[in-house]
Amino acid sequence: MSIKHNLDNIKSKIPDHVTLVAVSKTKPISDLMEAYSAGQRIFGENKIQEMAEKHEQMPKDIQWHMIGHVQRNKVKYMAEFVSLIHGVDSLKLLKEINKQAEKYNRIIDCLLQIKIAEEDSKFGMSAKNAQELLLSEDVSELKNVKITGVMGMATFTDNVNQIEQEFKRLKTTFETLKTTDDSLTIISMGMSGDYQLAIDCGSTMIRVGSSIFGARNY
Numbered sequence: 001m002s003i004k005h006n007l008d009n010i011k012s013k014i015p016d017h018v019t020l021v022a023v024s025k026t027k028p029i030s031d032l033m034e035a036y037s038a039g040q041r042i043f044g045e046n047k048i049q050e051m052a053e054k055h056e057q058m059p060k061d062i063q064w065h066m067i068g069h070v071q072r073n074k075v076k077y078m079a080e081f082v083s084l085i086h087g088v089d090s091l092k093l094l095k096e097i098n099k100q101a102e103k104y105n106r107i108i109d110c111l112l113q114i115k116i117a118e119e120d121s122k123f124g125m126s127a128k129n130a131q132e133l134l135l136s137e138d139v140s141e142l143k144n145v146k147i148t149g150v151m152g153m154a155t156f157t158d159n160v161n162q163i164e165q166e167f168k169r170l171k172t173t174f175e176t177l178k179t180t181d182d183s184l185t186i187i188s189m190g191m192s193g194d195y196q197l198a199i200d201c202g203s204t205m206i207r208v209g210s211s212i213f214g215a216r217n218y
């Protein structure tokens with residue numbers, strides 16, 4: 001199946017209020033351009049260096065989303081162009097993004113990564129920590145970042161009930177945080193294997209890679 005066919009197929013299944021992020025990590029620019037030609041404008045990468053290189057070479061109306069774990073010392077390489085950072089899991093990282101965004105006179109949108117999975121390998125903050133962060137004076141002083149929602153990654157498992165519970169946990173966390181900050185709009189959850197379930201559980205943004213571009217070669 002072609003990339004265009006895959007994209008059209010996914011877009012036909014998702015509601016209008018759900019944003020599709022095409023996860024293009026490890027994929028060559030030719031594949032991304034095929035998706036671009038088919039109308040896709042939002043791409044997600046998990047390595048800042050790779051994203052910066054692709055940004056250099058590709059059309060400038062693309063929105064680049066950083067979906068991987070972010071190291072503070074690499075924020076400077078994407079501050080000039082990144083549209084949304086999905087994986088903010090600490091105040092230190094938020095401050096660094098703010099500092100680098102300020103240099104380009106930009107406001108960078110960020111999602112708080114909430115730990116919803118049972119796996120220890122997953123990053124993220126607790127719902128309680130996220131609430132404290134939103135209420136903190138430190139955050140209110142950051143003028144070059146905007147927290148626009150939450151992101152979460154479910155456990156890598158075949159147990160659909162467990163994944164559903166974790167997705168619902170993120171939705172509940174979002175609702176709680178929204179009482180603190182009613183400008184929050186995004187719930188980023190769901191990938192190739194479970195985006196339909198994620199949407200049923202309240203996702204407004206899905207991160208889909210292999211269902212668009214095919215399996216990855218590492």
